[in-house]
Structures are given as C-alpha cells and as structure tokens.
Amino acid sequence: QVTVRESGPALVKPTQTLTLTCTFSGFSLNTRGMCVSWVRQPPGKALEWLALIDWDYDQYYSSSLKTRLTISKDTSENQVVLTMTNMAPSDTGTYYCARVTPVDGLDVWGQGTTVTVSS
Amino acid sequence: DIVMTQTPLSLPVTPGEPASISCRSSQSLFDSGDGHTYLDWYLQKPGQSPQLLIYRLSYRASGVPDRFSGSGSGTDFTLTISRVETEDIGVYYCMQRMEFPFTFGPGTKVDIK
Numbered sequence: 107q108v109t110v111r112e113s114g115p116a117l118v119k120p121t122q123t124l125t126l127t128c129t130f131s132g133f134s135l136n137t138r139g140m141c142v143s144w145v146r147q148p149p150g151k152a153l154e155w156l157a158l159i160d161w162d163y164d165q166y167y168s169s170s171l172k173t174r175l176t177i178s179k180d181t182s183e184n185q186v187v188l189t190m191t192n193m194a195p196s197d198t199g200t201y202y203c204a205r206v207t208p209v210d211g212l213d214v215w216g217q218g219t220t221v222t223v224s225s
Numbered sequence: 226d227i228v229m230t231q232t233p234l235s236l237p238v239t240p241g242e243p244a245s246i247s248c249r250s251s252q253s254l255f256d257s258g259d260g261h262t263y264l265d266w267y268l269q270k271p272g273q274s275p276q277l278l279i280y281r282l283s284y285r286a287s288g289v290p291d292r293f294s295g296s297g298s299g300t301d302f303t304l305t306i307s308r309v310e311t312e313d314i315g316v317y318y319c320m321q322r323m324e325f326p327f328t329f330g331p332g333t334k335v336d337i338k
Contacts, residue, residue, distance in 0.1 A: 143327070145275075145329075152316075152318070152329060152330075152331050152332045153267070153269070153275060153318055153320075153329045153332070154329065155320070155326060155327040155328060155329060158325070158327070166325040166326060167326065168326050169226050169326055202274060202275070204275075206322075209280065209281070210277065210280045210286065211265040211277060211280045211281075211320070211322055212265070212267070212275075212277060212320075213277050213280070213286065215274040215275055215276065215277075216274065217274055218274055
C-alpha cells in the first residue's frame with residue numbers, strides 16, 4: 107500500500123524559511139519513473155503546483171516560485187524535503203505532497219499540512 | 226507556462242442528471258512521441274485532499290466509478306459525469322503534465338441544486 111504523509115511547522119514568521127517533509131512508503135524513489143511532487147492551496151483557493159523531484163534527482167519548479175524553492179530527496183529515509191525561503195502571509199495554506207508516476211500522474215496524495223505565516 | 230482554464234467555475238447539479246466540465250489549455254497536451262494526451266482530472270471533496278479521477282485524458286484511476294469519463298483532444302477537454310450522485314460534490318481541477326511546470330486549472334465547484 108502506497109502512502110505519503112506531510113509534516114512541518116504549523117506556524118512560521120514572515121521572512122523565515124519553511125521546511126516541509128514528505129515521508130512515503132510502498133514505493134521507492136530509486137525506481138525509474140517515480141517522482142514526488144508538492145502542491146499547495148491557500149485557504150478557499152485553487153491548487154497550485156510547486157515542485158517535483160524524480161528518481162534521477164532531477165528537480166522542477168513553479169516558474170513564479172523557483173527562486174524560493176528547493177526540493178531534495180533522501181531515498182534511504184524515504185523522504186522528500188521542500189524548503190521555501192522568505193515566507194510571507196500570502197504563503198499561508200495547506201501543502202500537499204503526492205506520488206507522481208509517468209502513467210497515472212499525481213496518484214497518491216497525503217492529507218496535507220497547514221502552514222500559517224504570521225508574526 | 227501552459228495556462229489552464231475551466232468553465233463553468235460553478236456548476237449546480239441535480240442528482241441523477243448528467244454534468245460536464247470543460248477545460249482548455251493554451252498549448253496542445255498531445256505528445257506525438259507516445260500518442261498520449263497529458264491531461265488529468267482531480268476531485269477535491271469538501272475537507273479532503275485532492276484525488277485522481279482521470280489520467281492521460283481518458284483513463285479512469287483505480288476505484289473511480291464508470292459514470293466519470295474524460296474526453297477531448299489537443300487543447301480542449303471535457304469531464305463528464307453520466308449521472309451525478311450526491312457524493313460527487315466538490316471542486317474539480319484539470320491539470321496538465323505535458324511539460325514543466327505542471328499547471329492546474331482554477332477549479333469548478335460542483336454542488337447540488
């Protein structure tokens with residue numbers, strides 16, 4: 107059974123760096139074709155795709171956020187980490203990670219972790 | 226970036242009746258290399274995480290009822306629910322993964338009339 111789970115701080119201050127961890131099981135990020143992606147959702151708003159890392163360590167980012175985002179993986183720990191610098195109140199929302207396969211897309215999602223940016 | 230649009234943004238539905246949502250992309254999502262169209266549909270039910278409904282234009286994800294179908298080509302796509310059930314309410318998103326960065330549509334909120 108494939109599962110993914112997000113974790114991280116519920117509250118960060120403006121200008122701080124956010125670090126989120128996606129811990130997964132049931133698949134290996136060393137397997138060709140496997141990827142993990144991050145998606146966020148401000149309160150009451152639409153989904154926004156943020157970043158993706160693939161089995162070969164290639165990284166892809168949202169055009170509008172790429173200067174602030176870094177995605178990395180620790181395959182020994184079955185984790186993917188997303189960092190976002192210079193946090194602002196507009197970054198408040200729920201952050202999801204999801205497994206991505208070339209065939210099915212974002213086929214398994216976590217329950218999300220809610221982040222509030224406030225001083 | 227590929228821009229995704231959806232219509233309508235709000236769709237009141239009657240249980241038992243059909244419903245459809247349109248999605249349009251600013252560039253073709255057809256990959257001539259493998260013959261697939263990289264357009265997916267996701268449903269976010271109230272208070273839940275998004276879930277995959279349809280991948281690569283028309284393939285239903287595991288466990289998705291056959292009342293859901295995806296169609297279209299190139300830049301114009303449709304999600305159809307043949308007979309809406311009350312459990313189908315939520316926000317439907319199309320998403321392209323033809324190229325990076327992936328992009329979502331604005332979402333269509335489906336609720337009961």
